[in-house]
Amino acid sequence: MxxxxxxxxxxxxxxxxxxxxxxxxxxxxxxxxxxxxxxxxxxxxxxxxxxxxxxxxxxxxxxxxxxxxxxxxxxxxxxxxxxxxxLYPRDDDILAAKIDAALAQEADAFTGPTVATYTTRFGICLEGDALQQSKELIAKEVIPRHLDALEQLLNSSSTGWIAGTDQPSPADFVWYVRLALWLPETQLPFQKEILSFQGYPKIKAFVDKFASLEAIKRYYADKKKE
Ligand SMILES: N[C@@H](CCC(=O)N[C@@H](CS)C(=O)NCC(=O)O)C(=O)O
Missing domain, CATH: 3.40.30.10 (Glutaredoxin)
Known part of the structure; x- marks a missing residue:
């Protein structure tokens, strides 16, 4: 455009x-x-x-x-x-709903990590052992459960994009940033297998496919020059 x-x-x-x-x-x-x-x-x-x-x-x-x-x-x-x-259908309500669902699922998946990271913003008074216990539950159970669901979703996609769209949809941009850029930076006690998507071949392929898009490579190359 x-x-x-x-x-x-x-x-x-x-x-x-x-x-x-x-x-x-x-x-x-x-x-x-x-x-x-x-x-x-x-x-x-x-x-x-x-x-x-x-x-x-x-x-x-x-x-x-x-x-x-x-x-x-x-x-x-x-x-x-x-x-x-x-990159968002104007005449396919079912496809639009699938994209919306994947967007909403990302928000659900990362509610725990976000709240555990910015406790006071959410009015949560967790600290000390209770906060640590929550972070461990999130890292060891909650996020892996959501990654399992995402893996299944990608497994049923014929295009490698989360909602099965021909091109990346908003859901792909949001999930990519969370998985590839946000997750490794959090202070949550993730196992290194999670951060490298071991056991999640479809997620790994999705992250690699997204990062290999010419426009995305160009964006980061240009940023480096700034
Ligand atoms: N659901 C909102 C969340 C936005 C959000 O949490 N923004 C933060 C910065 S990342 C903010 O403005 N916080 C208010 C503050 O820091 O006072 C969205 O997706 O735009």
Whole structure:
């Protein structure tokens, strides 16, 4: 898509992977021009919040056409961008529901790790042994259970993409970032077999296939030069 055809897009987020990276990667893959704005400080984010620009007080925020629209919630943003870029079906409700389910499943899978990492944000008072015990349960039981389910899903995909789409869908961008970029950085006590997807050949193939996409390789090569 050329810049003349597409709305003007500006992403506001921190200079971290988090919820911003799937958005950046989807734009890179779909050829959507995106201004990737990083807050210079936490105060700048707090100011944006105080100005009422963030519907739920959270980022990422995608500003469309110089403030004509302010979109929040990363999965809503991803679906919007994927529609612009031809990566989300507009006339196949069943396929769309499968993509949505894979997106929702990612959120379910990573609720535990997210809460255990950012306890106070969620009003959870776990600490000490109780927190450690939770982290171990998440790393040894919860995430492996979700990976088993993802492995099954990929096993039934004829394309190697999670929802069986011909091209990567928003679900693939979200899962890739979680599996390949977020998981290895967490402080949860994962066994090294999990982090290298041993016993999950389809997940390993998915991660490798995604990382080998020309647009994704180019995106990271360009980033290195910055
Ligand atoms: N479900 C939301 C979660 C967004 C979220 O948790 N954003 C964090 C940053 S990664 C945030 O804005 N936190 C508010 C804060 O730090 O005060 C999404 O997917 O966009």
């Amino acid at each position: 050329t810049s003349r055809q597409q709305p003007k897009l500006k992403l506001y987020y921190f200079n971290i992977v988090g919820k911003g990276e799937p958005i950046r990667l989807l734009c890179a893959y779909a050829g959507l021009e995106l201004e990737d704005y990083h807050f210079a400080s936490r105060q700048e984010f707090q100011d944006l919040k105080a100005n009422g620009k963030l519907a739920f007080g959270q980022v990422p925020l995608l500003e469309v056409d110089d403030g004509a629209h302010q979109l929040v919630q990363s999965t809503a943003i991803l679906r919007y961008l994927a529609k612009l870029g031809g």
